Amino acid sequence: LRATAQRDRIRGIAAELFAAKGYNGVGVAELGDAAGLGRGALYHHIGSKEDLLYEIASRYMVELIRGGQEIAASTPEPVERVMALGSHLMSTIVANLAEMTVCFREVNALTGHHHKTVSKYHSDYQKLWEDVIALGVARGVFRPVDRVTIKGLLGMYFYSFLWLRKDGYHSPEKIGKIFGDIVVRSLAA
């Protein structure tokens, strides 16, 4: 249990550093200094720097997917589900801004199996939106759209990591509602 807590702590520190300076801009020595650990202790806890990036990026995608799946299961009406998915996405981004910044921006710094898995998570998450749109099309409330439309609409949410502030003018709920409204209007049949 103490090892898990230590790992969580290191992951949080790493996410802040990666978000601020970019993954390639942070060395292992800097990570160790920030965590108050020597090189050996750091490697003992995290494996490698890429393992750490992988854990940050995959953990929050898994959370997004799990939350999204719960919403999909409990919200059969397509417009309501779009609004709920959007609010969940927005509040997850705001609550974990450093982690989500790393998660969106640094996917391509991952290699091999790590890259494949996180890319798969991104597709799985996108699939939740493809499904609700397909459902809305079947029910006659949404128009059929190209996949690039979904990429664009998700990009609207994702890009917010670059301008959102936790103490910003609007609450995440309010931004989620405004963005959900854009999605629903733009998809209306």
Next chain:
Amino acid sequence: LRATAQRDRIRGIAAELFAAKGYNGVGVAELGDAAGLGRGALYHHIGSKEDLLYEIASRYMVELIRGGQEIAASTPEPVERVMALGSHLMSTIVANLAEMTVCFREVNALTGHHHKTVSKYHSDYQKLWEDVIALGVARGVFRPVDRVTIKGLLGMYFYSFLWLRKDGYHSPEKIGKIFGDIVVRSLAA
């Protein structure tokens, strides 16, 4: 003139490296190696690494603003202007993918006067979209929207640097049309 050509060449190489590895992930030694120049010659041409980032980020924002202003002057009809601004934005991003990636992602690596100027360019560009929306509202074709709506819609375009490929499935023109359509539908009065 030869100095200008050399500078342009270094700027292109730097944009590719910054886009691939992040600004903080690229050292001056690596820049010099990639450009085939020693430290002294490199500094002679570029000033500092931050000067180089500033030149990349400001040059393409200035291009975006200038092009956008021409479109605004020549396209009085709001829906048409939204479509034209969107196409221009999309084709500028695709044609200069490395530079625009740096431009969107690395603004916060700039300091002092550099940061202030590039932030101002970003607001100036956003202003072109605020103006066309205000015009559409005045003409009764668009609904009044919150500023965060505009941030979201621009984010849809901007985020594309993370998934666009020059040899992608859709042409930039097609993506510009699809995104313009989303904007117009979501703004419709």
